[in-house]
Amino acid sequence: MTQELELQQDAITTVREFLTALQLDAVKEAVEVLHPDVVWKNTSLPDVRGLRRVGGVLRGLERNWAGFGVEIHHIAANGDIVLTDRTDILRVGPVSIAFWVTGTFELRDGRIILWHDHFSWENLLRGAVVGVVRAALPRR
Template sequence: MSEELELEQDAITTVREFFAALELGAVEEALDLLHPDVVWKNTSLPTVGGGLTRRILRGLNRDTIGFAAEMRHIAADGDIVLTDRTDILRVGSVRIAFWVCGTFELRDGRIILWHDHFSWENFLRGTVVGLVRAALPNR
């Protein structure tokens, strides 16, 4: 395997392991995959730096809050990884599913940039669907 292809596979593996750890509630394992100087950007939201990123992600480590990501596509070019996925946020019995396109940049094998793009309209639609499903009795 060429060195460039190996770097890309390593980068993809790191991003996949990051999401898998978040899904399992293994937040500290996920945080180990972040560079100390990580920057987390989300569409139209304030950019968050290393320490605050860690505090926010540790907030996922509760019984009433959950996270999952259904990876649709993932590709790398060197240490840049692009993801096309559906993120699912769970707050109590409400599950909010919405489309996200992410760009990850790795440095020294760890994520230094996490930049997510999403549609607020899609997020709001996912919220409404999640609220309706939570309100309907199980059949």
Template sequence: MSDEQPAVITVREFFGALELGVVDEAVELLDPAIVWKNTSLPTVRGKNRVAKLLRGLNRPKLGFSADMHHIAADGDIVLTDRTDYLHVGPVRIGFWVTGTFELRDGRIVLWDDHFSKGNVLRGTLVGVVKAITGR
């Protein structure tokens, strides 16, 4: 049996569903009043809007995955330290992200990610070079 807190399990299940491309399972873990924040991007409010964006990442030539480096919780607040990957055709763009998740009644009500634009640019360049060189 796992010693992980329920909130950590929920966040892990959320990322696992996204990586497997079962977006509807991920969406079921969201509160109807979800707020999704990303550094310098518009805030997305509401389960339907977040679901639409997540489904947009689940296409044949577009995808998402993440390596979870650290995850910790204090009650219903979960902090993550991870590398996210956006897959665009043969290009895999990796960048470091810290996230804060707040849960209410077992569902994610806040998803607040922070990342560096410079790190995303570097990840894009590295991904393009690797796609071209096959390394």
């Protein structure tokens, strides 16, 4: 493999490890792949800057009533830039909210320095309604 392909594969592996760690409630491991100057951007929400602040938000997933899941549909890299097309699943108590997300991850020195997620508020709301209905219906 060429050096460029190896760099891209390493970047994809880092992003996969990060998202998998979040899914497994292994926030400590997820934070280990973040750069100290990380910036987390979400559509129309304030940016979260710095390892301490991003780590603090992610530690909120370690509560018994909260959780995170992810289904990666597509992932591609160009150098240190990784693009993801995925479904994120946020769990709040018995309600699971699934919604589409595209993410851009930029790595520096092998660590994620930019995590920029784009999502539709309409799609998130639709996922919340479906999650509430599923949680309310009796299971067979």
